[in-house]
Amino acid sequence: MTFDSSFGPRAIISGAALRHNLAVVRRRAPRSKVMAVIKANAYGHGVVPAARALIGADAFGVARLSEALALREQGFGQAVVLLEGVFTRDELDVAVAQNLELVVHTQEQLALLHAWRGSRQAHVWLKVDTGMNRLGFRVEAFADAWRSLRECTSVANSVRVMTHLASADEQDGAFTQSQLEKFAAVTKDLKIERSIANSAGLLAWPQAQVEWVRPGLMLYGISPFADDGSRHDLRPAMTLATRLIAIRDVKQGEGVGYAGTWRAARDGRIGIAAVGYGDGYPRQVLSGSPVRVGESEAKLAGRVSMDMIAIDVSNMPHASVGDSVTLWGDGLPVERIARCAGTIPYELVCGISQRVAVEHRP
Ligand SMILES: *Cc1c(COP(=O)(O)O)cnc(C)c1O
Helix, strand or coil, X not given: CCCCCCCCCEEEEXXXXXXXXXXXXXXXXXXXEEEEECHHHHHCCCHHHHHHHCXXXXXXXXXXXXXXXXXXXXXXXXXXXXXXXXXXXXXXXHHHHCCCEEEECCHHHHHHHHHXXXXXXXXXXXXXXXXXXXXXXXXXXXXXXXXXXXXXXXXXXXXXXXXXXXXXXXXXXXXXXXXXXXXXXXXXXXXXXXXXXXXXXXXXCHHXXXXXXXXXXXXXXXXXXXXXXXXXXXXXXXXXXEEEEEEEEECCCCEECXXXXXXXXXXXXXXXXXXXXXXXXXXXXXXXXXXXECCEEEEEXXXXXXXXXXXXXXXXXXXXXXXXXXXXXXXXXXXXXXXXXCCCHHHHHHCCCCCCEEEEEC
């Protein structure tokens, strides 16, 4: 027997929004091939349905081997890039057998490839670190790593080169400029395909639009900057919604929720909605943050509980049990909620929990 979960939280994922956002990427980077980044379960949107909606991309990018294998199991035959590469012989065997492309960013991965004999060659992206100090060969070590890969018989000679921008979303562009210059310097004599830009790089740095771009966040309709996706013609692909499960009166001066941190300034009404940090609506969202009840905006009252939140509906005489509540998405950009919670929208959409029912709309 299944229970009607229509009173619990739902993440509604719009395939149409994903397709629209991919079209925006194409329009903004018309000369580049697109590696659609769908790691972390497509930023919480569901990797398989997201891949289906984004099928027009030239490649998919994922962080982990398990994510790539899930795509192959579901029959996706297109190029899939493992953005962190592989770490053991067994992983290398599987990755090459499944025709996955590997990022190579360490000496250990180079050694693994040199020691490896497979029935076919590995397709590789060499990563150079131009200043992020996370993954990639340092600029000084790049030429040797490049030569080593080209000499490696188990690597196909279509080697591509990539880097990652650390601050492309920031107003002051000096750091990004220096990353672009370093990348240009190390790749200038190579006739190869290159990749630099994530969403922020793609939108803010036309010079970063080389043969490949690697958008993630913007495909989900979210802005990488301090504004909202609609400013860039993006549409939110995820709406997190629930319902009011109770309405109650409060008297002036009474507190609401744990520790009573919100106090009623006058007699009023509180709506209780079925969503909490156990669903991935973080406790860091502060009292006073916006919540949509039906078509109107209201404010969170007090602390987020594990399964519930309280909303001040004193100004909504018609609010009643069963009303739809939007936490983020349609009509309430997740970027705004991230700002209220002192985090980034990436973390919010990635963080919805197993308990949230996911509804995929075409
Ligand atoms: C996650 C990731 C991206 C996508 O970044 P967005 O900011 O989501 O566009 C691109 N490249 C690499 C290497 C990544 O890890």
